[in-house]
Amino acid sequence: MSIKMRMLNWLHCPSMTMLVFAAILLGVMPVFPEPHLLQKVRMLFDGTLVKPVDIFDLFWHGWPILWIVLRLLTPGAETSCRIPNEHGH
Template structure:
């Protein structure tokens, strides 16, 4: 569980796996644009590829959410 809360590892995953391949454009951006265009012709492997490349960003959003919730719900210290 500690690996899922490691900021450095999550950011490394976002910049490497999340944005791979870097040229001509990251898969994640292409897949999102494809879905926004109606997802015509997308197959199971395309959705899996979107999940695979988007998972590091989901982990990052999870970390940000817990960070915000923990800072707003702490009782005031005396």
């Protein structure tokens, strides 16, 4: 199995339900005064996203959305998670 196929299979391991739940949860937390993801995206468009902690925060609150996008864009998406063991089986 090629490295590309292993990576594509790995993208499909968590269920879509779990990824959507993580995207919603991390996307809106903390809710007050404003969801972090919304705040960081606004900072990115304003050009004020310069501190490393803010860049990390954008990644941390946005990774589930990125995972969902990558999963939806992978051609020939596998419906099950198949990661070969160390012997390639």
